[in-house]
Amino acid sequence: MGRDATPDAIKTAYRRLAKAYHPDLHPGDAEVERRFKDVSAAYAILSDPARRAAFDRGEIDGAGNGRARPRPRGAEGGGFADFFSDIFTDPARSRRAQPGRSDQAAGGNGSGGRTGIHRRGVDVTYTVTVEFIEAARGTRKRIRLPEGRELEVAVPAGIRDGQKLRLNGQGMPGFGNAEAGDALVEVNVRPHPLFRAEGRDILIDVPITLPEAVLGAGIVVPTLDGPVRVAVPPGSSGGRRLRLKGRGMGADKSDRGDLFVVLKLVLPDRDDPALTEFVKRWKPPADYDQVRRRAGIE
Numbered sequence: 001m002g003r004d005a006t007p008d009a010i011k012t013a014y015r016r017l018a019k020a021y022h023p024d025l026h027p028g029d030a031e032v033e034r035r036f037k038d039v040s041a042a043y044a045i046l047s048d049p050a051r052r053a054a055f056d057r058g059e060i061d062g063a064g065n066g067r068a069r070p071r072p073r074g075a076e077g078g079g080f081a082d083f084f085s086d087i088f089t090d091p092a093r094s095r096r097a098q099p100g101r102s103d104q105a106a107g108g109n110g111s112g113g114r115t116g117i118h119r120r121g122v123d124v125t126y127t128v129t130v131e132f133i134e135a136a137r138g139t140r141k142r143i144r145l146p147e148g149r150e151l152e153v154a155v156p157a158g159i160r161d162g163q164k165l166r167l168n169g170q171g172m173p174g175f176g177n178a179e180a181g182d183a184l185v186e187v188n189v190r191p192h193p194l195f196r197a198e199g200r201d202i203l204i205d206v207p208i209t210l211p212e213a214v215l216g217a218g219i220v221v222p223t224l225d226g227p228v229r230v231a232v233p234p235g236s237s238g239g240r241r242l243r244l245k246g247r248g249m250g251a252d253k254s255d256r257g258d259l260f261v262v263l264k265l266v267l268p269d270r271d272d273p274a275l276t277e278f279v280k281r282w283k284p285p286a287d288y289d290q291v292r293r294r295a296g297i298e
Contacts, residue, residue, distance in 0.1 A: 014043040044122040121172035121181035132192035157251035161189040200257030238265035
């Protein structure tokens with residue numbers, strides 16, 4: 001793998017080698033386990049542009065640790081190209097020891113990788129998409145890890161769009177005897193055509209006619225648990241919220257938020273001569289036209 005390898009090429013090489021050298025496929029093989037750790041440590045540097053550049057400049061070593069005196073340009077070979085081409089080789093080829101270095105210096109101590117350094121594994125990020133109702137009630141999703149293993153993720157009820165879940169120890173393997181990194185699962189919640197979240201509450205806009213607003217009515221409203229009949233009080237203005245307790249976000253009924261029906265006053269799609277004539281004849285109370293002023297708008 002050359003110095004100009006792209007991030008996609010690096011990721012492809014890592015996934016191929018991580019799968020080939022995964023310890024679960026070679027139980028008891030210390031050399032394969034060491035090789036897997038070397039590949040993971042190398043990927044931890046290559047997948048981070050800043051650390052990759054620092055390695056090429058000689059500011060950090062193959063374990064990601066800072067050098068007391070960065071090597072001069074051109075010393076110890078070609079930096080990225082020489083060091084990582086030895087790691088990212090074809091799985092069928094055995095690992096080559098670098099000329100002039102002992103097996104111990106090349107990482108043959110069996111516990112600390114190339115330098116005897118123990119370094120926590122890198123965190124990795126995944127993304128899962130859930131439906132709005134799944135986010136409201138909670139669900140379980142499966143994600144596929146780079147080495148091909150699948151992992152089931154419990155998505156808690158009431159999760160918000162963009163929120164991340166941390167799965168301890170499910171990231172990249174540690175370097176040497178260090179612990180593995182974590183997996184960070186970002187949850188994307190697909191918008192619902194009717195419902196929207198407001199904290200643990202759910203809102204739904206429901207249109208009502210002028211007679212229903214003035215005289216009151218019983219209307220059927222959809223909820224996450226099925227349709228519910230709601231009473232619209234007489235004299236309801238547009239924007240009024242009717243609360244349905246315990247119909248919001250949450251898996252347990254005792255811990256759910258509420259659902260709010262937001263009334264939206266609508267007029268007929270086409271002209272209604274009778275309604276127009278009625279409004280012309282109607283004489284509102286003296287303070288009726290002060291509604292905007294009372295609301296602080298005028």
